Amino acid sequence: MKGGLKTLLPVVKLFWSERSTSLALGAGLSALATLAGGGLLGLSGWFITASAFAGLTVASAMVFDVFMPSAGIRLLAIGRTATRYGERLVTHDATLKVLAALRERLFRGWAEPAAAAMMIRRPAKLLFRLMNDVDALDSLYLRVLVPAVVAILAACAVTVALCFVDPVLGGIAGLWLAVVCLGLSLIGGRMALKPGRRRAHAMEALRARSIDLVAGQTELAMVGQLQAQRIAIAEADRRLAKADDALNRIDCAVAAGFSLASTLLLTATLLTAALLAKQGTIGAPAAAFALLVAFAATEPFAAMRRGVLELGRTLLAARRIAPRLKAGTIVQAIARPGDGYAFQLTNVSAGHDEAAQPVLLDLSLSLTVGERLAVVGPSGVGKSTLLALLAGEIAPRGGAVNRLPATRLTQRSELFQDTVRGNLQLAAPSADDCRLREALAAASLLQDIEALPHGLSTRLGEGGAGLSGGQLRRLALARLLLRDTPLWLFDEPTEGLDAKTAQAVLDGLASAAVGRSLVIATHIRREATLADRIVLLEAGGIAGSALRGTPEFEMLLDRLRPD
Numbered sequence: 001m002k003g004g005l006k007t008l009l010p011v012v013k014l015f016w017s018e019r020s021t022s023l024a025l026g027a028g029l030s031a032l033a034t035l036a037g038g039g040l041l042g043l044s045g046w047f048i049t050a051s052a053f054a055g056l057t058v059a060s061a062m063v064f065d066v067f068m069p070s071a072g073i074r075l076l077a078i079g080r081t082a083t084r085y086g087e088r089l090v091t092h093d094a095t096l097k098v099l100a101a102l103r104e105r106l107f108r109g110w111a112e113p114a115a116a117a118m119m120i121r122r123p124a125k126l127l128f129r130l131m132n133d134v135d136a137l138d139s140l141y142l143r144v145l146v147p148a149v150v151a152i153l154a155a156c157a158v159t160v161a162l163c164f165v166d167p168v169l170g171g172i173a174g175l176w177l178a179v180v181c182l183g184l185s186l187i188g189g190r191m192a193l194k195p196g197r198r199r200a201h202a203m204e205a206l207r208a209r210s211i212d213l214v215a216g217q218t219e220l221a222m223v224g225q226l227q228a229q230r231i232a233i234a235e236a237d238r239r240l241a242k243a244d245d246a247l248n249r250i251d252c253a254v255a256a257g258f259s260l261a262s263t264l265l266l267t268a269t270l271l272t273a274a275l276l277a278k279q280g281t282i283g284a285p286a287a288a289f290a291l292l293v294a295f296a297a298t299e300p301f302a303a304m305r306r307g308v309l310e311l312g313r314t315l316l317a318a319r320r321i322a323p324r325l326k327a328g329t330i331v332q333a334i335a336r337p338g339d340g341y342a343f344q345l346t347n348v349s350a351g352h353d354e355a356a357q358p359v360l361l362d363l364s365l366s367l368t369v370g371e372r373l374a375v376v377g378p379s380g381v382g383k384s385t386l387l388a389l390l391a392g393e394i395a396p397r398g399g400a401v402n403r404l405p406a407t408r409l410t411q412r413s414e415l416f417q418d419t420v421r422g423n424l425q426l427a428a429p430s431a432d433d434c435r436l437r438e439a440l441a442a443a444s445l446l447q448d449i450e451a452l453p454h455g456l457s458t459r460l461g462e463g464g465a466g467l468s469g470g471q472l473r474r475l476a477l478a479r480l481l482l483r484d485t486p487l488w489l490f491d492e493p494t495e496g497l498d499a500k501t502a503q504a505v506l507d508g509l510a511s512a513a514v515g516r517s518l519v520i521a522t523h524i525r526r527e528a529t530l531a532d533r534i535v536l537l538e539a540g541g542i543a544g545s546a547l548r549g550t551p552e553f554e555m556l557l558d559r560l561r562p563d
């Protein structure tokens with residue numbers, strides 16, 4: 001529990017720093033509404049009993065003041081309705097605004113280079129967490145913090161109110177509420193931690209496995225694993241049901257505990273009040289007042305039940321989210337290179353995984369403005385890593401990276417469920433159809449798109465479904481050509497295209513790139529032919545470099561895959 005509080009602290013701090021006034025106001029209004037409810041019940045009980053007694057004789061009826069108590073009752077009734085309404089408005093508004101700010105912070109945190117790389121490796125899981133964990137945190141304020149504050153304040157008020165009737169009764173009732181009711185909430189929260197966590201994990205597994213089954217149906221059928229996947233889904237579902245069962249049992253036990261605590265408190269108050277009334281220490285109206293106040297006393301604790309049961313999920317969410325909240329801003333100024341350079345790398349080390357050896361080691365390389373560079377080398381040597389570094393997607397672990405703004409065409413570019421136009425306009429939102437057609441023509445795709453019944457307005461499915469693999473590659477390339485950055489980075493731009501189409505694409509690319517600097521990571525001869533210089537990457541560093549027109553350039557070209 002102590003560790004749990006430590007986990008919640010950064011999230012509570014963030015909540016507080018975002019909307020301290022609204023959050024405090026919401027808690028205050030909630031406490032007022034509860035106190036007004038309890039007061040209303042107690043005062044009404046007192047008033048009804050007192051007026052009944054006053055009506056027994058004409059003399060007492062004449063002197064009985066009906067105005068003050070009835071005005072008090074009206075005030076409490078109106079106050080309770082108004083504060084309840086205000087509390088709902090303020091607490092929900094504050095929570096939604098805090099969660100919106102939290103989402104923004106998290107998205108910024110996940111957009112940091114290292115975090116983004118992690119996101120790419122496990123997109124479904126992380127996206128699910130991003131949505132679900134943030135949602136889980138709405139119960140922290142609404143169902144845990146506010147009810148806890150209200151319950152404690154209400155317990156204090158009940159103690160004070162009962163102390164007016166009889167100090168011993170007030171003291172014992174206060175102690176009962178603090179030990180039994182608060183204890184029940186804490187025990188319930190403690191017991192629900194594990195099943196709450198298990199439920200969240202099982203739900204995550206169930207979703208991920210179901211998505212895998214739907215998205216990878218063909219592959220699973222081909223490798224004979226459909227049945228195994230079904231069994232895995234059923235297993236996650238069984239775990240979810242088991243966790244739900246455990247939480248329901250705890251819920252019932254805590255509810256029964258509160259009922260018992262409330263009944264015992266009520267019985268004890270009834271007996272004490274009856275005894276005191278019999279002794280003549282208090283009158284019947286005060287006894288009725290005490291009874292009804294005791295009746296309302298445990299209600300605020302019972303309101304904590306739902307939050308207490310969700311504590312496991314809330315803590316898990318806070319634990320996952322907290323590290324990302326520390327992340328700074330992603331907008332880091334690009335260190336510009338010297339005059340006449342597109343980039344300058346000086347003794348750079350870089351990699352994807354902090355725990356693993358860097359992929360690039362002490363690498364120094366530069367490119368002048370307008371120059372075209374091909375980076376070649378064995379598979380897995382770090383060509384894409386070099387492009388990611390130049391695009392600012394990963395941060396260097398050592399050395400200096402100075403570069404002009406760059407755009408990168410990755411090996412597996414993502415296309416979206418949108419029209420062809422929408423996919424292209426991601427790179428240039430204000431580009432008109434004429435400019436989009438120019439980019440498509442440069443990527444040798446214009447004819448294909450114009451042959452479609454709806455042309456640029458053709459809708460693509462998820463991941464660009466509806467076009468062939470080669471067409472999707474060229475669409476991604478056309479999108480990059482719309483990015484007006486001085487440095488373009490290509491990762492095997494014509495991989496998967498037939499020789500004729502590939503050559504047309506490379507010709508279009510060469511003319512679109514006039515005046516810009518290019519880096520092409522490649523295994524294919526036709527792509528490297530475009531370059532003014534080829535560098536050979538080996539063992540994390542530059543193992544060779546050759547300028548166009550030299551025999552070494554030809555030798556490096558000869559090492560590449562023929563067209």
Ligand SMILES: Nc1ncnc2c1ncn2[C@@H]1O[C@H](COP(=O)(O)OP(=O)(O)OP(=O)(O)O)[C@@H](O)[C@H]1O
Pocket residue numbers: 117352353359377378379380381382383384385386521
């Ligand atoms: N996102 C990633 N997370 C962790 N490691 C990665 C990631 N991407 C690449 N790597 C690792 O970095 C190393 C270099 O990979 P990289 O993709 O840069 O090689 P490459 O030269 O471009 O290979 P290829 O020619 O096959 O595309 C490899 O060992 C690879 O496993």
